[in-house]
Amino acid sequence: MKPEKEKQDELICSLIIEYHSTFDGILGYRRMTMFINRLNQKSFSQGYIYRLMKAVDIKARIRRKKVNRKRIKPEYIKENVLSRDFTAKYPNEKWLIDVNEFSILGDSTKLYLSPIMDLYDNSIIEYEISFKNNYQLVFKMFDRAIQKYPEAKPIFHSDRGFQYTSNIFKRKIEKPGMIQSMSRVSKCIDNGPMEVFLER
Structure with a gap:
């Protein structure tokens, strides 16, 4: 046995x-x-x-990131406060977020992964997986992160995706006293460590 x-x-x-x-x-x-x-x-x-x-001799193959972005006019935008300074001296000083899309072989269904990374040690502190790239994909995960770290007030960096440029998310960021930061248009390197993670 x-x-x-x-x-x-x-x-x-x-x-x-x-x-x-x-x-x-x-x-x-x-x-x-x-x-x-x-x-x-x-x-x-x-x-x-x-x-x-x-x-079992399985490794990931590198592939270009593919994300389905909804064309929604931003309700607001923020400057790149992070400014590619990807170092952090203590936990919850700087958080990164993004959304990545997966294609399921033999099926038209898409699967989406949204993680939050702590730049102190590049650990993933929270994430959400969903069949829909919608507001709840990000909001539910963000709420869990706040519950886990209620005292955290990090620089919170993202791209200019529709979830992050909504007034609802702006209020979510401001309530705990976080500082929001956004990548410049078409500058994936502004969110470099998260881009690397999502390619693995």
């Missing part, structure tokens, strides 16, 4: 192989961990998923 740990490893390896195929090989171990945990209500570590991906 197989030990429970071995059974678990085999199950997770099967999920890794399935997700690797489903998402056309674009999931690195960080995003693979997110998808396995969120879609299966688990809390595995990135190190564990990394070891299993290595065991």
Whole structure:
């Protein structure tokens, strides 16, 4: 009879192989961990998923980021306060956010991932996965991050996506005393660490 740990490893390896195929090989171990945990209500570590991906010889292939942006006129915009200073001396000093789109093979359905990154250690403090790129994709995740870190007042940096340039989000940012920052138009490098993460 197989030990429970071995059974678990085999199950997770099967999920890794399935997700690797489903998402056309674009999931690195960080995003693979997110998808396995969120879609299966688990809390595995990135190190564990990394070891299993290595065991089954699965790696992400690099691909150009593809995001479905809604053409909605911004209700307001902010300057690039972060100004490509991606260093942080303490936790919750600077947060980054973005949305990435995934295509599911053999299906027209799109899946969207929205994470918040803490620049102190480039850790993902909260994220949301959804079949819709809408306001709730960002708002629900942001609310959970605030509940987790109620005293946090970081510089909060994003691109100029419709969720971040809405007056509703502006109020969400201002309520806890955060400083909002936005990338310049067509300057992905202004959100560099998040762009790198979303390519893995």
